[in-house]
Structures are given as structure tokens and as C-alpha cells.
Amino acid sequence: MNYFEDNHLRPHLPVLLEEVMSALDPQVGDIILDGTLGRGGYAGTILSRFPDISRYIGLDRDPDSIEFVAGQIKDPRFSTVSGKFEDYQQLLDLGDAVPNKIVLDLGVSSHQIDEPNRGFSFQQEGPLDMRMDYESGWTAEDILRRKTEKELADIFYIYGEETAARHIAKFWVNDRKSFKDWTTTGFAKFLHRIVPSGYNRKQLAVRRCFQALRIVVNDELGQLERSIPKMISSLPPKGRLVIVTFHSLEDRLVKHGFQAASSSNPSLGLQYSKKPMLPSDEEMKENPRAKSAKLRGFIRC
Ligand SMILES: C[S@@+](CC[C@H](N)C(=O)[O-])C[C@H]1O[C@@H](n2cnc3c(N)ncnc32)[C@H](O)[C@@H]1O
Structure with a gap:
């Protein structure tokens, strides 16, 4: 059976x-x-x-x-x-x-990816959470709010292998004080706005940064x-x-x-x-x- x-x-x-x-x-x-x-x-x-x-x-x-x-x-x-x-x-x-x-x-x-409330997907709006167990440690939003520019650049570079990591972290830390849309799709749109080049390269950066955040959130x-x-x-x-x-x-x-x-x-x-x-x-x-x-x-x- x-x-x-x-x-x-x-x-x-x-x-x-x-x-x-x-x-x-x-x-x-x-x-x-x-x-x-x-x-x-x-x-x-x-x-x-x-x-x-x-x-x-x-x-x-x-x-x-x-x-x-x-x-x-x-x-x-x-x-x-x-x-x-x-x-x-x-x-x-x-x-x-x-x-x-x-x-x-x-x-x-x-x-888990298909459930928008978990925050793993950049294609559906949800909270920037990404914790597999709902409760332990920092959420993705905590990381995006609290890490320094250097720490974020390292996260995107090391865990996402994103070559534009420094550029992304610089713009993010500059923009985050006034950032309003603290959702998965909001952060994805931010990446689309600041990553240079065409749609595919922007999508790649989104995938890489989401992967990096997920890896760090869940250690x-x-x-x-x-x-x-x-x-x-x-x-x-x-x-x-x-x-x-x-x-x-x-x-x-x-x-x-x-x-x-x-x-x-x-x-x-x-x-x-x-x-x-x-x-x-x-x-x-x-x-x-x-x-x-x-x-x-x-x-x-
Ligand atoms: C790719 S899925 C596994 C799919 C499974 N082999 C199947 O066929 O249905 C990975 C699962 O591992 C869990 N997971 C990831 N890291 C874990 C960890 N460190 N300890 C326990 N569970 C973990 C996730 O919550 C997720 O449910």
C-alpha cells in the first residue's frame, strides 16, 4: 500500500x-x-x-x-x-x-514555499518570517531591520552567492528607515528596483537574497x-x-x-x-x- x-x-x-x-x-x-x-x-x-x-x-x-x-x-x-x-x-x-x-x-x-504566511516565497505576499519552526530566533524581517550594511552584504554574498551583495546592502540600509512594505513581495520589489540589468538578473538576485535570508534565519x-x-x-x-x-x-x-x-x-x-x-x-x-x-x-x- x-x-x-x-x-x-x-x-x-x-x-x-x-x-x-x-x-x-x-x-x-x-x-x-x-x-x-x-x-x-x-x-x-x-x-x-x-x-x-x-x-x-x-x-x-x-x-x-x-x-x-x-x-x-x-x-x-x-x-x-x-x-x-x-x-x-x-x-x-x-x-x-x-x-x-x-x-x-x-x-x-x-x-512550506507554497504557504504565503510562512514567508519563504517571493511570489506571494506574506510576512518576512522564514522560520521553519515558527518560534526560534530572528525572522527575516529582524535580520533586515537590525543587521549592519557590512553584515547584510556578507549574508547575501556568502549564503546567496550574490555578486551584487555590497550594492544591495548599501541601498537597503539607506532605504530601510523609510521602507513601508515589510512583506516578501515588498522586499522582492525593492530588489527589482535597485539591482541593475534585465529582468532575469533581477529575479536571480531575488532568489539568491531570499535563499541567504532563509539559511541564516534557520542556521x-x-x-x-x-x-x-x-x-x-x-x-x-x-x-x-x-x-x-x-x-x-x-x-x-x-x-x-x-x-x-x-x-x-x-x-x-x-x-x-x-x-x-x-x-x-x-x-x-x-x-x-x-x-x-x-x-x-x-x-x-
Ligand atoms: C525538502 S523537505 C523534506 C521532504 C521529504 N523528504 C519528503 O519527501 O516529503 C525538508 C524538510 O526538512 C525540515 N527541516 C529542515 N531543516 C531541518 C532541521 N535542521 N531539523 C529538522 N527538520 C528540518 C523542513 O522543515 C522541511 O519540512
């Missing part, structure tokens, strides 16, 4: 689904931790295709995702936990049962960097960690995190292959979100 097909509810197309399954290689008795449950795309498919796995634990820092999937998947092997994957060891009440397979599918789900790279060594060292022998990334900053951290783990302690394990797995042409056609996806996996010795 596939939970989502049965319910005619499949709002989020899981990226690299077949590749994730082949990299995780679910086996009898496995305890799988999905640290980014999202809309449960991996969870529903793995639970239905692998009747012999022992448990599937879905963790997400977005309470809406947890509530949605908990309402969809009714399977005694499935449970959910709310929180950040960085804290999974404290969050899971497992006794001796330690996950031997872990999967992370980074970033936001299409459902996405910090979460990932701190989690990789923790997750690898907690895996039992033959355990696997599989990570799907969506931009070069994430992919670099995963590649280097895996390399660092195997070179600091060669008996720990190894990266599957030097090259990441990529989506097929067919998947990219069907799901444009998959275009930038890369999968890397680590096997514990």
Missing part, C-alpha cells in the same frame, strides 16, 4: 526517491531516522515498499509537517518527533534502539555541519547516512564532512563514491525542484 496514492494526497514530490532508497538499502530490522520528514514522501514509500524494516522515525522542526504526516501514515512502525535534526539524540526516546540508517533531505518543502549550514560528525559517530557498523542537498554550500559541507570523518579515523567508514548521485533527465522534467539536487552517502565500517 502507498499511503499517499491511496489518499490521493501527494502534495510534495520527493526528490531522488529511488536513489535515496538504493543508498539507504533498507533491510530487515532497520531503524530508519528521517531527519527531515517534510510531507512524508520518503516515509510513505519506504514503509510501503519495505515491510521488514523495524521502525521509521520521522523528525521535523516544522510542527505543521509533523501534524500532517502523523495524520496520513498509520503504521505501527512509524512515529514522529518534533525538533531539529541536530538534537536527534536528545529528542529520541529509544533506549537501546539506535537508528542504523539516517536520511536528510535538506531545505524547505514545496508545501541551516550550522545545523548540517554540526550534525554530520555526530550522526556518523552514532551509527552502528554497516549503518548509513544519506544526505540530499540543493545548493553548492550544502553539498560542499557534506562532501567535506564525509571526507573529514573518514580521514580523521579511517576505521569509521567511507563515502560511497567521490561523485554524488544526480537526478535523471526524466525526474528533472517532471520536478524542476530536483534540478540542483545531489545525493551523497556514507557507510560506517
